[in-house]
Amino acid sequence: MRRILPLAVAAVGTLAVVLLFRPSEPGGIWFARSLGESAVTVPPTDPDTLGQGETLDLLLRRGGLDGAAVAQLVAATPMIDPRRVRPGLAVEFVRPNDSMPATGVRFKLAIDHIVHVTRADSARWVVREERLPWVTDTVVVHGAVMSNLYDALDGAAQQTFPGSSRNGLVFAIADVYKFRVDLSRELQVGDSVSAVVERMRGPESTTRVARVLATRLFVAGRPLEAFRYETPATRNLFYDGAGKSLATAFLRSPVEFARVTSGFGMRFHPILQIRRVHQGVDYGAVGGTPVNAIGDGTVIRVAYQPTGYGNVVDVRHPNGMVTRYAHLSRFSAKGRQGARVMQGDVIGYVGKTGLATAAHLHFEMLVNGRQTSPTVALRNVDGTPLPSAAKSAFALQRRTMLELLGQAAGMVRRAATD
Numbered sequence: 001m002r003r004i005l006p007l008a009v010a011a012v013g014t015l016a017v018v019l020l021f022r023p024s025e026p027g028g029i030w031f032a033r034s035l036g037e038s039a040v041t042v043p044p045t046d047p048d049t050l051g052q053g054e055t056l057d058l059l060l061r062r063g064g065l066d067g068a069a070v071a072q073l074v075a076a077t078p079m080i081d082p083r084r085v086r087p088g089l090a091v092e093f094v095r096p097n098d099s100m101p102a103t104g105v106r107f108k109l110a111i112d113h114i115v116h117v118t119r120a121d122s123a124r125w126v127v128r129e130e131r132l133p134w135v136t137d138t139v140v141v142h143g144a145v146m147s148n149l150y151d152a153l154d155g156a157a158q159q160t161f162p163g164s165s166r167n168g169l170v171f172a173i174a175d176v177y178k179f180r181v182d183l184s185r186e187l188q189v190g191d192s193v194s195a196v197v198e199r200m201r202g203p204e205s206t207t208r209v210a211r212v213l214a215t216r217l218f219v220a221g222r223p224l225e226a227f228r229y230e231t232p233a234t235r236n237l238f239y240d241g242a243g244k245s246l247a248t249a250f251l252r253s254p255v256e257f258a259r260v261t262s263g264f265g266m267r268f269h270p271i272l273q274i275r276r277v278h279q280g281v282d283y284g285a286v287g288g289t290p291v292n293a294i295g296d297g298t299v300i301r302v303a304y305q306p307t308g309y310g311n312v313v314d315v316r317h318p319n320g321m322v323t324r325y326a327h328l329s330r331f332s333a334k335g336r337q338g339a340r341v342m343q344g345d346v347i348g349y350v351g352k353t354g355l356a357t358a359a360h361l362h363f364e365m366l367v368n369g370r371q372t373s374p375t376v377a378l379r380n381v382d383g384t385p386l387p388s389a390a391k392s393a394f395a396l397q398r399r400t401m402l403e404l405l406g407q408a409a410g411m412v413r414r415a416a417t418d
Helices: 056-062 067-076 149-156 165-176 388-405
Strands: 005-012 015-021 032-036 045-049 090-094 104-110 113-121 124-131 135-144 192-201 207-219 222-228 259-262 265-268 275-278 281-284 290-292 297-305 310-317 321-328 346-349 360-367 370-372 410-417
Touching: 056 067, 067 113, 067 124, 135 149, 135 388, 149 165, 149 192, 165 192, 165 207, 192 388, 207 388, 222 388, 310 346, 321 346
Parallel strands: none
Antiparallel strands: 005 015, 015 032, 045 090, 090 104, 104 113, 113 124, 135 192, 135 410, 192 207, 207 222, 259 281, 265 275, 281 360, 290 346, 297 310, 310 321, 321 360, 360 370
């Protein structure tokens, strides 16, 4: 039976913090608790994990609890639903010594949520929930585009956002610009990105993106700024320097983080072996990647054309505009004739049906029945401006964010505990 032994005791004033170390599991520390100065004895614990296909009842019985004790413990912990527990749930059985039955169980429901259950007597358990703290600070990140946004931020934010937390940063910033920039098509080598970001750091050295506060993206030498601003009267979160919402009626791309393999205009057709006008944009992506409606509208066509578009969906939008999504592997539940779709709804999935050599999305925009370059069709689509009453406060906040964007990379505001 494995035991946890005290690794260190650090006394600060009247508080002693005991760090627990499990010799047989390096890096397996997940429980730390505060004790009074005199309470430094740590009882041995027996860690276990809920396996695939196992039940909570089985896990608790394996820890030495009998049927009556399990029933009592489950009744005392309504926050732990036996029907909803998932494989990987970590528990520790607390014992007075190695030969005694468990007198307590600790459940790690989340990285910051621990439930302590202690036996009070033969028929009763006492429950205490513990929320481990997160600290929030503000950091500035600067990245240079050498290939794409992901690589720019992945290289620039290694110190401020370690490990997989950089993925969250990339997606958060991409989400800011989804109405203004097709990141697959418009970013070029030499472009750059800067951002002011609230960062959360929590238990087990976990780092997360809390909120993007401001960001500046240079695209072909042109700065595109975005500032988070919220009031009870405004729904949209990000505004440009003039106070216009970045959110517009249309997304710039129907597929996230796809590469453009063929643009709008003349090209040599890879199957027909002739030069002809390519009346849309092709986005290369892994088969099965979700395809999103770029704006609100009504599905007016769901069809299969074996010698052309393959599986294709047409969506009619206001002002005489239609968007077309072709070569889909399959349709989604919302990709059906007559369905009302909202911006961002998944209408199908990337495939290679019809006249296609590899998995990709062929995307078209038709304005008054005529195929038009998406860049041209969306050029003059603008966002809603802030109400006049909010512009003064927005200007002050924007000035503060511009000062932060101009600072060197790293922490610019110290941490606050949540």
